Amino acid sequence: MNLFSRKRNKKSDSSVLLDMNRKQKRYEALVNVYSADLYRFAYWICHDPDIAQDLVQETCLRAWKSLDSLLDDKSAKGWLFTILRRENARRFERKQHTLVDIEDHDVADSSDLSQDMDSELLIRKISGLATEYKEPLLLQLVAGFSAEEIAEQLDLNKNTVLTRLFRAKNQLKTSLTTVTTKSEASYG
Amino acid sequence: MDDILFRHTATATPNEKSEKFLQRLADSDSDKAFVKQAKQFDADLQALLKIDLPDDLSDKILLEQSFVLENERRTSGRWHIAIAASIAFIIGISLPLLNNFNPSPLDIGEVAMQHVKAEYYFTAQSNERADLKMVNAKLARYGAKAHDELGDVTYVNYCNFKGTPALHMVMQGEKGQITVFVVPGDANFIETEKFNNQHLKGITEKMGNSNVVIVGERDESLQTIQQAMQNNIQWEI
Numbered sequence: 001m002n003l004f005s006r007k008r009n010k011k012s013d014s015s016v017l018l019d020m021n022r023k024q025k026r027y028e029a030l031v032n033v034y035s036a037d038l039y040r041f042a043y044w045i046c047h048d049p050d051i052a053q054d055l056v057q058e059t060c061l062r063a064w065k066s067l068d069s070l071l072d073d074k075s076a077k078g079w080l081f082t083i084l085r086r087e088n089a090r091r092f093e094r095k096q097h098t099l100v101d102i103e104d105h106d107v108a109d110s111s112d113l114s115q116d117m118d119s120e121l122l123i124r125k126i127s128g129l130a131t132e133y134k135e136p137l138l139l140q141l142v143a144g145f146s147a148e149e150i151a152e153q154l155d156l157n158k159n160t161v162l163t164r165l166f167r168a169k170n171q172l173k174t175s176l177t178t179v180t181t182k183s184e185a186s187y188g
Numbered sequence: 189m190d191d192i193l194f195r196h197t198a199t200a201t202p203n204e205k206s207e208k209f210l211q212r213l214a215d216s217d218s219d220k221a222f223v224k225q226a227k228q229f230d231a232d233l234q235a236l237l238k239i240d241l242p243d244d245l246s247d248k249i250l251l252e253q254s255f256v257l258e259n260e261r262r263t264s265g266r267w268h269i270a271i272a273a274s275i276a277f278i279i280g281i282s283l284p285l286l287n288n289f290n291p292s293p294l295d296i297g298e299v300a301m302q303h304v305k306a307e308y309y310f311t312a313q314s315n316e317r318a319d320l321k322m323v324n325a326k327l328a329r330y331g332a333k334a335h336d337e338l339g340d341v342t343y344v345n346y347c348n349f350k351g352t353p354a355l356h357m358v359m360q361g362e363k364g365q366i367t368v369f370v371v372p373g374d375a376n377f378i379e380t381e382k383f384n385n386q387h388l389k390g391i392t393e394k395m396g397n398s399n400v401v402i403v404g405e406r407d408e409s410l411q412t413i414q415q416a417m418q419n420n421i422q423w424e425i
Contacts, residue, residue, distance in 0.1 A: 053242055
């Protein structure tokens with residue numbers, strides 16, 4: 001993450017005018033580095049590519065507006081994901097969403113992701129995970145946070161996070177093995 | 189580290205680097221295999237979760253931000269324009285006002301003739317037959333007191349002499365009306381001694397602290413009145 005530290009050092013001899021430019025550069029770097037992770041996280045949270053993109057857009061705009069409050073670039077990722085999760089919560093406040101049963105809807109992209117039964121079922125299973133399991137899982141596998149970072153992000157203690165990660169993966173694995181045995185049986 | 193904790197840890201965080209965890213890996217091939225499986229499962233999940241991104245996602249985000257920036261810039265620009273407009277407006281409003289307080293001086297003769305023309309018929313129809321007392325009551329404001337008749341005064345009143353309160357007095361002359369204005373000396377006029385136009389002529393003379401403007405027909409002699417104003421009035425200095 002010395003991506004930004006170089007700029008930071010230059011800041012001392014920069015004029016106020018260049019400061020704006022620097023902020024812009026810093027922002028662009030953040031967007032380039034993190035927008036993909038943010039989008040994928042958002043997608044798996046809301047299961048809608050358009051909403052996911054809106055969420056990322058809003059997250060980034062909010063980040064831009066308060067970029068000056070981000071002092072340590074190392075915490076940028078956690079900061080961005082906090083904003084994203086807050087934006088998502090706000091989305092629910094704004095509009096009382098009718099809860100959709102994931103089983104009733106085709107999960108987008110599932111067909112072109114893989115024709116494979118395992119993958120399809122896994123995707124359904126991931127989508128169907130309870131939020132308390134899904135969030136830590138996504139934060140780990142999509143955003144690449146450590147258990148400590150997830151604990152901080154979700155305001156949980158680390159053991160709780162570990163337990164949830166374990167249970168989430170176990171649920172997915174169980175379904176996978178059932179399917180695997182099933183499909184093996186059908187081939188056999 | 190017991191089996192349950194080991195399996196929990198391996199599943200939840202297969203990349204765990206704690207000493208106790210790594211020790212179990214070193215000690216047991218089956219544990220190593222278990223962790224390897226867990227890592228593979230994580231990798232599979234990761235691959236599955238790595239859905240395609242919308243085209244040009246980061247470009248779109250930066251574009252949106254540039255729109256917002258542009259908007260902010262423009263609204264803040266408009267803000268400046270609004271301020272500028274307000275200032276211009278206030279200047280526009282106050283310039284005429286300032287002009288009123290500080291006018292470029294007008295010719296006292298021109299003003300007097302205009303005034304006479306504008307009120308010619310009005311004053312021609314009135315005959316107050318003002319006596320000395322009435323004239324003096326008005327003249328007092330200008331620090332003047334008539335001690336003898338000035339002439340045949342048909343009208344005496346205050347008037348608005350282009351913003352200056354002046355005494356407007358009409359007397360009967362030989363040819364027509366003769367109008368006398370007593371204009372305070374501190375009013376800002378160009379004091380033309382003699383003036384005339386197509387129909388009227390006039391003179392201005394400083395008496396006391398005031399300018400006495402006498403306007404009459406072109407063929408009227410203003411001298412009689414002028415002398416009466418000078419001689420029959422006591423002007424305070």
